[in-house]
Amino acid sequence: MTDGRLERLLRGFGDVRGREARAALALSAYFFLITAAFYIIKPVKESLLIGIHPAWWSYADLATALLIGFVVALNARLLDRLPRRTYLTASLLFFVASLLVFWLVFDMIRTSQVQTPVADSSGILFLLWAQTVILRAPLVPVIVFSFWADVFIAMAVTQFWIAVNDVLHAHQAKRLVGLFVTGGLVGGIAGAAIAFLATTLKAVKVETLLLVCPVLLLLALVTVNFVYAGRQRIDAAAGDGRIGPAAGAGAPAGFGQVLRHRYLRLLAAMLASAILAGTLINYQFKTAVKSAYPGDQARTSYIAGFLLVILAVSTVFHLLTTDRFLKTYGIRWAISLAPLALLLGSAAVFVIPAVLALPWASLVRGADKGFDNTLSQSVRELLYIPVPADVKYRAKIFIDMFVSKFATGCGALVFLGLRAVRNFDYRAGQDLAILREIGVLTVAAVLVWLVLTRLVYREYPAVLKQPIRRKWTPADEVIREHVDEDLTLKVFNTIQSRERSTTLYLMNIFDLVRRRDLTPDLRGLLGLKRDEIKARGMDALFDVGGAAFFPGLEEAVDDPAFRREIELVFLLPVYQEIMAQRLGEMAASPAELDRIEVAKLIGRMVPNPPTIEALGRLLRDPSAEVALYALESAAVHRHPGHVPLILDQLANPMLRAAAQTALAAYGPGVAALVAPALASDGTPVEIRRALPEVLARLGTQTAADILLDGLGRRDEALEQALVDALAKIRLDRPEIRFSHKAVRLELLGLVRRTCEIVLDPPAGPPAEARALLDIRLKRVFDLLTLLYPPEDIVKAYQNILQGTAQSTDYSLEHLDMLLDRELKGLLLPLVDAGLSPEERAQRLRRALRLK
Amino acid sequence: MATPLIIKTREVSSIVVFDIEGEISRQDTPQVTLSSLVQDELDRGRRNILLDLSGVGFIDSYGVGEILASYKSIQNLGGRLKLCRISPKLLLIFKITGLDRVLDIREDCSRALESFSQA
Structure with missing residues (x-):
């Protein structure tokens, strides 16, 4: 089958893309085979355990909890030392061999004799000895088998996820997790x-069922080797997000990682509490089943039937709801659903009649397993996504194989303690x-689980965004850090003014x-004429002392007493009177320089009517230079009558x-004068487009409200300026509040219009459509900063644009968490x-509810 | 009298080069602005822009504002703006005002072009 056909076929089960289809299918088949084997082993194990004294249930669990550490250590060592393919092959062959041994042992117990033909005398001797030992202590094989079955499922599942991590990167794994869970x-x-059948x-005796499993595991062996054979090909497409081999993945290393990371500690605690609750629920279930089914064949049949129903319901639930639930409600509710449901279910034991004990126990146990198989399993894998690959590798093995068994052991101890204290025997x-007495402890464990889910969820976003770094510093921040923009512009004006006139320059x-804040270099520089700057070499420029236009000027104006004197002269009534008389004349002078000088000078004068009138005239001056200085003076006097001219x-x-600078200098009050101009269609669009920057510089709540109101008018010509201004206010004034409802409404409108670029690209070269899309997306992300932490949004935007495959994954995941359903859709x-x-268009159409 | 501004555009390996001559300064009659030309290139999907300032004698506050506005537009979209062959005198002013810490200024234009391909 071609990759394309396979991809289409698998699409129904998960988000499979391109060349990953074969690997996805092989991995799903691998998971299918190991779970099929396990669900044959499981009813046999459960039935054999329930058949023995209930106290041994706890001992079996305790044995697993105590000994699993050794298995983890051995597993980690093998994982570290063996090539991955060899490790997986050896593990599967070990499980095949041990299944044959268990069949032989249980067969011995049932028949009390060796029926298997043996090849030589030494073999006969061994089997006779083994038969004696086994038949004298028939409990031991059951406990050993229970332990072995726990090791098998823990290792097989862990090995499956190791294979997934080996061949897929995090975002691929996240997309395909649904397919694997289905498998x-x-x-x-x-x-x-x-x-069950x-x-x-x-048709067969209980233990004979075990002989089916080696066949399944040998098929799994073929599948996993196929997965690794295709690994090299997948590598090329996987990019840098693929998780590398685990280095030193020992149990102590995993334990150390969990201890060091608060998030991993919480994750381990959450899993432990869930397993503790599940263990207690399982004891309730076993108690009810033991009472209802004393015979092992009927008991095995009931357990197999129960598992079949649970899995069938889980599959339907998974196919219909897991993905949808995750997309709709996100991780927050996905991790809470299981404990909430189990809390209600466990509490129900206090109100049910005795006749409903088995259905109730089956229902609660079924719910626990059902969630575990579907939503909880998917969520658990997602919760590991933000953990760095090397840490995850070690920690996950430790948590999955040690912490989980430790929690089971704790459950077993609690059950043993309760049995002793409450005399169950x-x-x-x-x-x-x-059941009710166990139920009290179950409810307590579920409550702890519920609290821990909240703590994990609170920690998740912080961990998720840790590896997301900025790709570049936003321009405004760079400028603010290195340059005093206002001073720089004034310096350039000053240098230019020196060739105009000495008065202006001074x-x-x-x-x-x-x-x-003038630096010595700057003071030196200002002692030079513009022509000199043009003419002189760089070296000479540094030697400004002797070349200054006014030697000694620097020292003089630097003297506070001298500066005070100048200020006083400007304020002298006589000076103001003389200048007022000349203002009109100079403002109307045909000489541009006169007008420039007076435009500058007015800024130092008292704002009496002649001054204001002259300034008004200069603000209308056709000379850009005159108008520039007039604007500077207008910023000093801030006369309302000048606003229309500005x-x-x-x-x-x-x-x-x-x-813009002049208007912003008027202060918050100017917002009321600017708002009508911004809203009016009669105002030229160039003016309207420049107004948002003025409001951004005001940076008040009113200014923010006016800008948001302007955005609501959906004027494409103003959109960029309005969004830029809003983003600037957000950056400069974190205390300003934006109406979530209003911003979200505009955001949705903007995103929808951006979607249209993809679905119905404008005529012209594709590069231009792409550029338009990029510019719109920038606006979307700028608006997002109004609703969500700006730093998170900036990092997400930058990494989506220019990040590595891994940082892009994390950014998408972070947005997935952060945004509401409609927005992220x-x-x-x-x-x-x-x-x-095609997939993008299909998803957008779905999100836009288009046909 | 300020020398009129002439901006010629060419493209070298997806990098837009503006060869600028004259003064980037405030004129009495509005003309095509550097920032609007940069915006046009951004609208065309170009993200890397080089300003060859070898023909620029002087830049006033308006010119600096134009360069900074261009820098903001490009940088915020993840692009890069570089300047090359800036006169030593202007470079001095840029250094003293701190603009050289914001703008990527290169002596040689061909090296500046090469530097776009580096991370």
Whole structure:
């Protein structure tokens, strides 16, 4: 079958893309086979255990808890030392061999003799000895088998995820997890069905079921080797997100990782509490089944049937809801659903009648297993995504194989303790009371689990965003860090003014040196004429002392007493009177220089009517230079009557920045004058486009509200300026609040319009459509900063644009967590580079509810 | 009288080069602005832009504002703006005002072009 056909076939079960289809199918088959084997082994194990004294249930669990550490250590050592393929092959062959041995042992117990032909005398001697030992202590094989079965499932599942991590990167794994879980569930159904049918029809003895498993495991061996054979090919497409081999993945290393990371500690505690609750629920179930089914064939049949139903229901639930639930409600509710449901279910034991004990126990146990097989399993894997690959490798093995068994052991101890304290051995016929007493502890364990889910969820976003780094610093931040923009512009104006006139230059110099942040280099530089700067070499420029236009000027204006004197002169009534008389004349002078000088000078004058009138005239001056200085003076006097004149200058690109500065200098009150101009269709679009920057510089709540209101008018010509201004306010003034409802509404509108670019690209070269999409996406992310932590959004945007495969994965995952359902439904297909154009379009249409 | 500004555009391996001559300064008659030309290139999907300033004698506050506005537009979209062959005198002013720490200024234009391909 071609990759394309296979991809289409698998699409129904998971988000399979391109060349990963064969690997995805092989991995699903691998998971199918090991779960099928396990669900044949499981009813046999459960039935044999239930058949012995209940106290031994705990001992079997305790044995697993105590000994699993050794298995973990051995497993880690093998994982470390052997090539991955050899390790997996050896493990599977070991399980095949041990299954044959268990069959032989249980067969001996049932028949009390050796029926298997042996090849030589030494073999006969061994088997006779073994027969003697086994038949004298028939409990031991059951306990050993129970331990072995626990080791098998723990190792087989861990090995499966190791194989997944080896061949797929995190985001691929996340997409395909649904497919794998489906494979596992179907495998479980097949295994449970075989066990159920065989025991119900009494076709084979209980232990003979074990002989089916080696066949399945040998097929799994073939499958896993196929997966690794294709690994090299997959590697090329996997990028840098693929998880490398585990280095030193020993149990102590895993333990150390869990101890070091708070998130992993919480994750381990959450899993432990879930397993503790599950263990207690299992004891309730076993108690109810033991009471109802004393015979092993019927008991095995019931357990196999129970598992079959659970798995069938789990499969349907998984196929219909897991993905949808995760997409709709996210991880937050996905990790809470199981404990919430089990809390209610466990509490129900206090109200049910005795006749309903077995159905109730089966229902609660079924719910526990059902969630474990579906939603909880998917969520658990997702919760590991933000953990760095090397840490995850070690920690996951430790948690899955050690912590989980430790929790089972704790459950076993609790059950043993309860049995002793409440005398369960002497309370025959009080099954419901016993179930209720265990139920008290179960409810407590589920409550702890529920609390831990909240703690894990609170920690998850922080861990998820840890590896996401900025790819570049936003321009405004770079500028703010290195440059005083206002001072720099004034310096350039001052240098330019020196060739215009000494008066103008001195006034500019006087303005500049009043600032305390002038560096010696800058002071030196300002002692040079513009022509000199043009003419002189760089070396000479540093030697400014002797070349200054006004030697000694620097020292003079630096003297506070001298500066005070100048200020006083400007304020002298006589000076103001003389200047007022000349203002009109100079403002109307045909000489541009006169007008420039007076425009500058007005900024130092008292704002009486002649001054204001002259300034008004200069603000309308056709000379850009005159208007520039007039705008500077207008910023000093802030006369309301000048606002319309300043607004007019926003249309001139040469004066726009100066006009914006002048308007912003008016302070918060100017917002009321700016708002109508922004809203009016009668205002030229160049002016309207320049107004958001003014409001951004005001940075008030009113300014933010006006901007958001302007965005609501959906004027494409103003959109960029409005979004830029809102983002600037968000960055500069974190205390400003934006109406979530209003921003979200605009965001949705903007994202929808962005989707249209993908679904219906504008005519022209594809590169331009792509550029338009990029610019729109930037606006979307800028608006997102109003609703979500700006740093998170900036990092996500930058990594989606230019990050590595891994950082892009994390960014997408983080957005997936952060955004609400509708928003992410629209935005994620737009930014997920892993989607094919067809898939992207299909998802967008679905999100837009288009046919 | 300021020298009129002339901006010629060429493309070298997906990098847009603006060869600028004259003064980037405030004129009495509005003309095509550097930032609007940069925006046009961004709209075309170009993200890497080099300003060859070898023909620029002087830049006033308006010119600096234009360069900074261009830098903001490019940088915020993940692109890169570089300047080359800036006169020693202008470079001095850029250094003293700290602009050289914001703008990527290279002596040689061909090296500047090569540097776009580096991470």
